[in-house]
Amino acid sequence: MTGTSANERFEKAFDALEQAVDGRRIPGGVLGYADLEGKRLTRAVGSAAIVPQVRPMTTEMWFDLASLSKVLFTTSRILALACEGFIDLDAPLTTVIPDFRQYDPNCWERKVTFRQCLGHSTHFPAVEPIYTYGDDPARLRAFVLQREWARVETPVYSDINFILLGIALERLAGKPIRDLDPGAGFAFSGDPAETAATEHCAWRGHVMCGEVHDENCYALQGSGHAGLFGTVDAVLDHAENLLQRDIEGDPSVELMRTPLSDRRTHGWERPYENWHGGAHCSAETIGHTGFTGTSLYVDFERGYTWTLLTNRVHPSRHFESGIMTLRRLVSDRINGAKE
CATH class of the missing domain: 3.40.710.10 (DD-peptidase/beta-lactamase superfamily)
Structure with missing residues (x-):
């Protein structure tokens, strides 16, 4: 410079x-x-x-x-919770979202960790038109959690990673994101x-x-x-x-x-x-x-x-x-x- x-x-x-x-x-x-x-x-x-x-x-x-929003809101809160001992970044999301892909206990999605989501090193697709599957937000969350995700071989920057982290924040807080600070x-x-x-x-x-x-x-x-x-x-x-x-x-x-x-x-x-x-x-x-x-x-x-x-x-x-x-x-x- x-x-x-x-x-x-x-x-x-x-x-x-x-x-x-x-x-x-x-x-x-x-x-x-x-x-x-x-x-x-x-x-x-x-x-x-x-x-x-x-x-x-x-x-x-x-x-x-x-x-x-991924960095100003979600990342800041996930890392604060990790530093305070409420979550383990190397633990799977299922430690907070136990019903994630609950009908296939051996699936790859249940092994995904918080740190992998933060670093976009998972195998989720970049994006999915979730909004086309219905209008009820609770059911759409269930869709995100229960669908069998197409596995992308080479990790990509993915909205799905942070949608899941957002659901984790909701579970830990006991209320939807828009009710959080x-x-x-x-x-x-x-x-x-x-x-x-x-x-x-x-x-x-x-x-x-x-x-x-x-x-x-x-x-x-x-x-x-x-x-x-x-x-x-x-x-x-x-x-x-x-x-x-x-x-x-x-x-x-x-x-x-x-x-x-x-x-x-x-x-x-x-x-x-x-x-x-x-x-x-x-x-x-x-x-x-x-x-x-x-x-x-x-x-x-x-x-x-x-x-x-x-x-x-x-x-x-x-x-x-x-x-x-x-x-x-x-x-x-x-x-x-x-x-």
């Missing part, structure tokens, strides 16, 4: 976001940066919605954080007037705004793989808290930093070739993305964090928004890459 100031690096990164909006690749977005020296920078550009009415983007806008500054829905719109859903028949975009999370009425809403400041607050807790030696943050494979830690990703976090992160960076156009990175070596929140699926996912290229460019500029 060059000697340029945080302000200069932020300006260059924001230019990349602004150009994506000006080029009509995405409707709008918010960029945020914070560090352990107390600096915080946020800026918005473009529109929070373009249909049915145009609304301007602001730094106070709420976002459907999509799969950032979403965390400081977060919620499981948003005020439509203050939330960036996502997609026009053909199934639900309208533009999603303030209700979860992910179809499976919507049908389950809460899940461990998606469903969290928050603002740029809420996301930065959470990431700053991780930086501070790491200095204090928090064991759950240590697990978030501990590699489980060449690409993954407990819940998070780590830098690899062609990573969405760019080519100039330190090796001590963790990050994650969300399908709606969100991303978050925490660099423990350099003591700062940045987040890019966009509504790139609005009004449709079926358009090449260039979000992966944008994430890399923004991250490289935040990290002072020479151009």
Whole structure:
């Protein structure tokens, strides 16, 4: 990283976001940066919605954080429970969900552990249209737990891993996810007037705004793989808290930093070739993305964090928004890459 100031690096990164909006690749977005020296920078550009009415983007806008929920909500809670001794990460999920695939006691699914789910080293498929199997959330949970899952030979990033972790959290708490505390500054829905719109859903028949975009999370009425809403400041607050807790030696943050494979830690990703976090992160960076156009990175070596929140699926996912290229460019500029 060059000697340029945080302000200069932020300006260059924001230019990349602004150009994506000006080029009509995405409707709008918010960029945020914070560090352990107390600096915080946020800026918005473009529109929070373009249909049915145009609304301007602001730094106070709420976002459907999509799969950032996996790290901001589910991973944090699973690791806290592990550190407090309530679960063993190397024990199978059946220690908390004993009825998981109960009709086939020798099946591979019953051997899957919490740590394997966190590291996406299971053999579940990437995704399944669970919402197409019914409308009752309790029955859909039973479907998830009792179906014979197609075994994917090479492990992939899978929503099923975190749907199961979410069910485990529900079992331990004795209540559904949406009755749990979403965390400081977060919620499981948003005020439509203050939330960036996502997609026009053909199934639900309208533009999603303030209700979860992910179809499976919507049908389950809460899940461990998606469903969290928050603002740029809420996301930065959470990431700053991780930086501070790491200095204090928090064991759950240590697990978030501990590699489980060449690409993954407990819940998070780590830098690899062609990573969405760019080519100039330190090796001590963790990050994650969300399908709606969100991303978050925490660099423990350099003591700062940045987040890019966009509504790139609005009004449709079926358009090449260039979000992966944008994430890399923004991250490289935040990290002072020479151009």
